[in-house]
Amino acid sequence: MSYMRPNPDELLKQINSSERASRRGRLKIFFGYAAGVGKTYAMLDAAHAAQRAGIDVVVGYIEPHARKDTQALLEGLKFIPPLIIPYKGINLNEFNLDAALERKPKVILVDELAHTNPQGLRHTKRYSDIEELLDAGIDVYTTVNVQHIESLNDIVASITHIVVRERIPDRIFDEADQVELIDVEPEDLIERLNEGKIYKEKQSKKALSNFFAKENLVALREIALRKTADRVNKEVITNKNEGNSSYHTNEHILVCLSSSPSNPKVIRTAARMADAFHGKFTALFVQTTHSKDLEDKNISAIRANLKLAEELGAEITTTYGDDVPYQIAEYAKVSGISKVILGRTNTRKIFRTKLGFVDKLVSLAPDIDIYVIPDKDTHKYSFRKRHLTNLKFSCVDFFKMIGIMGLSNITSLYVDSVGFSEANIITIFILGVLLTSSKTNGKVYGVISSIIGVLSFDFFFIEPKLTFTAYDSQYLITFLIMLIASIITSTLTSKVKEQADTSAIIAYRTNILLDASRELQKANSLEEIAMKSQIQIYKLLNKPIIFYVVKDEKIVKTYTYRDENNSKLEDEYLEADERAVATWVIRNRKKAGAGTETLPGSKSLYIPLIGQDKVLAVVGIVMKNNKDIDSGEKSLYRAMLNQISFALEKYNLNEVQKLTLMQAEKERFRANLLRAVSHDLRTPLTSISGSANLLLTNTIDEESRKQLTLDIYDDSLWLINLVENLLSVSRIDKDGVNLRTEPQLVREIITEALNHINRKASEHIIKVNLKDELLMVDVDVRLIIQVIINIVDNAIKYTEEGSEININVCVNGKKVIIEIADNGQGISKHNKECIFDMFFTVNGNKGDSRRGLGLGLALCKSIIVAHGGKIYVRDNNPQGTIFGFTLSLVEVRGNENIDFSSRG
Structure with missing residues (x-):
């Protein structure tokens, strides 16, 4: 048996999905085939059982049924007060979503999953309310009937002759954690109806003759049982193949989108087929040169069908060309489509062609199964009128x-x-x-x-x-042939021109995607990503764009882009209400705003850009005059949003990598510092404690006592200098160099520094060569004194007793140059390259030198660079080393100080 190494990306997806599952609430649906089967009763009974088990259960909303047994079960349960909504002169009691989120119980009961909310609430559908509750980690009990499931709507309508307007997407039902089928015999349900336990007497009689006819109930019950059985089969397949990453289905269902009245039925049929075959589901729209000339009602129909396909889980894609069968066949071949679902209406044909639409598609794609869904309704189109209007x-x-x-x-x-x-x-x-x-x-x-x-x-x-x-x-024949030839020539030329226009649009949109990819790859900062993203989206959609940068689920920066002239976006699109929609999108990781069922009254469409299970940014597309995005542009802008998400994720990963490297560098610095301090402090402390112990014995002569005292003094001064350097290094490492500069005399700086140098300075000859006594520099005097002390102490340390140390000061243009020269052994070329590195010492050891951490010169470099100067080291002829650095010159004229470094 061979071992296959797990794919890291797949493992990461599993981890992220398990994390989401652990945070997300669980949905339990009580499912029935008709009103009155006992869904609400069973839900309330389950709530009482959960309450007895010590679970925090709250009733969010229960439909006010006139059923005594159901009403009795409400006693003893906690309630969330309903939301009162005025509507056409009456007050409606609606589910209070915000109160439920604030209360945050463990389990909440929300009846009627397919209910449509009144205008003004956050979501247009109750199932969106429930999804928000689940995202907040709240478990939900709810109810729904079979006729409310989107993909079954046509079948139910064909049985009951009633079109149900309130429907839920199949994914809501399919993704539920539990589905409990509430089933009774149709005869028992009819008996309940006759007894007045479901509706009042007048409603009961009407229901019996319509929806509650026995043959209807039997058929609906069968559909509900089959839907539940399909769900069980899916769970079995999922459990059976769990952990087997090589499992893939071969079925790929393609449905063709159009403005035909029968198209919703075709889409639902295709969705059921994809569900039954456990296959991929794709919806294809072929955009022709005449698509832009469609009437508003046809465009609205296409958008509605596209939205329906999305809700049923289809992946939307668009192709371009006037030969629709050819475009469908070519896409099917390239994409590995196994089944194509088409609709056919009884449209009256004016010209009969040799091959019909379906026949041509069959001839172009003979290896693909083609299913034609008939429509019994006859739809007549007035072609002449349609052409004349164009x-x-x-x-x-x-x-x-x-x-x-x-x-x-x-x-x-x-x-x-x-x-x-x-x-x-x-x-x-x-x-x-x-x-x-x-x-x-x-x-x-x-x-x-x-x-x-x-x-x-x-x-x-x-x-x-x-x-x-x-x-x-x-x-006459000449005239006729000439006319036909001219018309054919004209038609072909116009068609070629239209196809060229279509090709130009395709090339333009493709170039936008390529440009977006190139520009985003070159972007090095978050601001660049935001601005370049806005420009590319605007080029594609020609709509104003708002880009919200998100960090820790909060908006940290807002970028706006309206057009090429970078004109300002109106304040109405940036007001608090619009920002609140973007905040909701961040929290729930779902799109909202104009054109959606969540907060549809917003002026913009807000789409989250998600990476690694967190929202990186929110893109707001301003929908002026409620003009929706064309179907041909939707797949392209989604691809572009994916590119932007990738760019943002790459940027965040780079920032995390930089932070990780910085942390690693800090850890290395800390380890070296601790190692160096632990070694170097031990030597002087041991010396101090040993000398002090000898002094306490009183058995040594005066000369030895004096020497021991001097040793203690030297070691203590060395420790003080070490601690000063350590404090300076830690301060610079934490906050950077915080300068408090003011004009200072160079003579006074050097004099003060020489008063604090090593006691052994008396063993050396130190000279100061300064011609101009009034020479001034603009510095933080405390830090520059530290620099001179460190360099002079270094010269004392590495030169023999009696050697000469010269401090030379000169002016070069707008800079003062201070050089400290000694006549010691000098520094090798290799050591000069590393002399200003942290923890470097001339003997090549990193912090393990007996009497030096290698902090002094590194600290000097940080201080001089912060002053805008340069520090360097070079050989002193004929022997020794020169350390030099530059500072900004200040010229004194009367009482006026002039800083040369600030001049142009």
């Missing part, structure tokens, strides 16, 4: 046509005058028709130019000339 008159195009055809006539008259045949003249007119079709918009100008060409040919070139009659009847 005719648009343009003065510019009209005069172009007149000009081209006039030029064709003039050219033809000239050709005729020089003796060319009629065939050449006909060619010139056809060329004029071709030019007209290519230079104008719409087929109508090409057709009119064809007629003008035929009439002109007859009028100017056929005997008798300057009349519309002809002596020879054979010319």
Whole structure:
């Protein structure tokens, strides 16, 4: 048996999904096939059982049924007060979502899952309320009937002849943690209805003759049982294949989107088929050159069908081309489609073609199963009216046509005058028709130019000339052929032009995606990602964009982009209510706002960009005049949003990596510091304690006593200097160098520093060479004194007794140069390269030198760089080392101090 190493990405997904599952509440649905089967009763009974088990159970909303047994079960349960909503002169009692979230019980009861909320509430559907409760970690009990499930709506309507308006997406039912089927025999349900336990007497009689007819109930019960059995089968398959990453289904169902009235039925059928085969589900929209000319009602129908397909779990995609069967077949072949679902209406055909739509698709994709869903309703379309409404008159195009055809006539008259045949003249007119079709918009100008060409040919070139009659009847055939040839030429030219326009749109959108990918890859900061993302989305959708940057589930920065001129976005799109929608999106990780069922009254559509199970940003697309995004653009902008999410995640990972490296560097610094301090403090402390112990014995002579006292003094000074350096290093490492600069005399700085150097300075010759006693620099005097002390102490430490140390000061332009030179052994070339590194000592050891941590010169470099200067080391001729650094010069004129470093 071979071992397969787990995929890290898959493991991460499993971890994230398990974390989400642990935080998310559990949904239990009490499922029935009709009203009155006992769903609410069973839910309340389960609530009492949970309460007896010590679980915090609250009733959020129960439909006010006039059923005594159900009402009795409400006693003893805690309630959340309903939300009172005024509606058309009456007050409605609705579920109070915000009160439930604030109360946050363990289990909440919310009746009627498919209920539609009144206008003004956060969500248009109650199932969205329940999803928010689940996201907040609250378990929910709810009820629903089989007729409210979206994919079953057509089947139920065909049985009961009633179209149910309140429906839930299949995913809500499929993703429920528990589904409890509440089942009774149809005869028992009818008996309950007759006894008045479901509806009042008048309603009961009406129900028995309609929805509650026995044959209806039997059929609905079968559908409910099958739906429950399908759910059980899914669980068995899931459990059976859990952990087997190689399991994949081969079925891929494709449904074609259109504005046809039968299309929702086709989509639901395809969704049920994908569900039954456990296959992938894709919805394809073929955008043609005429799509932009569709009437508003057809565009609305397409958008509604697209939304329905999304709710049923379809992946939306768009292709472009006028040959719809060819586009479907090509996409099916490339994408591995196994079954194509189409709709067919009894549309009256004006022209019968050799191959119909389905026949052509079958011939193009013979290996793919094609299912045609018939529609019993007859839908008649007035093609003539539809085409006439698309005719648009343009003065510019009209005069172009007149000009081209006039030029064709003039050219033809000239050709005729020089003796060319009629065939050449006909060619010139056809060329004029071709030019007209290519230079104008719409087929109508090409057709009119064809007629003008035929009439002109007859009028100017056929005997008798300057009349519309002809002596020879054979010319009628010539005119007819010329007209047909001209119209065909015009039609083909217009079609090629339309296809070129479509290709240009495709190329433009593809380029936008490629540009977005390139620009986002080059972005190095969060601001760059935000601005470049806004620009690319605007290019695609031509809508103002708001970009909210999110950190720790809070909006930390807002970027707005309206157009290429970077004009300001109106305040109404950035007000508190709109920001609140973005905040809701962050918290719930779902899109909301205009065009959705959550907070649809918002002025923008807000989409979360999610990475590693957290919201990285929210993109707000401003929907001016409630104009929705075209179906052809939706798949493209989703791909772009995925690119932006990837860029944000990459940026965050880079920031985490930088932080990790910084932490690692700090840990290394801390380890080196502790190691160095533990070693170097031990030596002077041991010396101090040993000398003090000898002094306490009183058995040593005066000379030895004096020497021991000096040793203690030297070691204590060394410790003081070490502690000062350590404090300075820690302060710089934590907060950086915080300068408090002011003009200071260089002479005073050097004098003060020499008063605090090593006691052994008396064993060396120290000279200060400063010509200008009034030379001033702009510095933080305390830090610069520390620099001079460290360098001079270094020179004392590494030179022999009696050596000479020179402190030279000179001016070079706007800088003062201070150099400290000794005549010791010097420093090797290798050591010069590392001399200013932390923990580096001249003997090459990192912090293990007996009497030095290697902090002093590193500290000096940090201080000088913070002052805007430079520090360096070089050889001293003929022997020794020179340490130098530069500071900003201040010129003194009377009482005026002039800082040269601030001049231009």
